[in-house]
Amino acid sequence: MSPGVAARAARAGGALVGQVRSSLGGSSSPAGASRPASGWLAVTVLCEPGALDPAALPAPLAELGDRIEVDVRPAPGDKGTELYARLRGRKARGGGSAGSRLTGNDAEAELRSALRRAKQLVEVGEVLAVDPAPHGKRSATPSGAVLESWTKDAPAAGVL
Template structure:
């Protein structure tokens, strides 16, 4: 991902931003200047092999997929560096919704969305 800050701002005193640091030894992180002087590129990859096949599907549905954790940490790190905090959006409409089968499906998908990006 590209962050609109210099490498010294991304990793002050060679410390990773909190969301990436919380992943510990799960990931390798590389920070370098972005092409054209447009901030910094931050790369994070898993140290261990990614789950595959049925294990991958089960991990994604349960929210235990390490790839989802890395993506979420990268998004949060970008927000912390550029804005100063992790932004939270509560997309639920005002008032109460009656429970419907479609509503339950939407709520389930919304719960899974933070691991993969936006719904």
């Protein structure tokens, strides 16, 4: 099986597991992750509230342009700044369909990734990246294809 086919099969399997969990009343989200009906996603950024200007957003969010709404608020307990963003024109978060996630067209995943990258730019000055694959040529294995698929998709998934 080629690595591309194995990766697509792994993504399809993951989407299927999420659909089954959802239909059985389980959650495909990690424990404690809630899905607010408002659609707002948030990250807490370690900076003064005045340091983030909604009119001059960090590059990852600015690239989304008019597709998003942004709000900036002081974090509780003087713990930095809360940066909120949501997709325009969406009344409630749906998490994207399995098809949109499989094809890489999940707008909400793109927004989650942009929020995480914006947080890194503000706090560290650059977007940190890890290259988990060793250098050189290696033969593809089914488990390796699954791992590489998850590693590639990880920036667009997860909990904020």
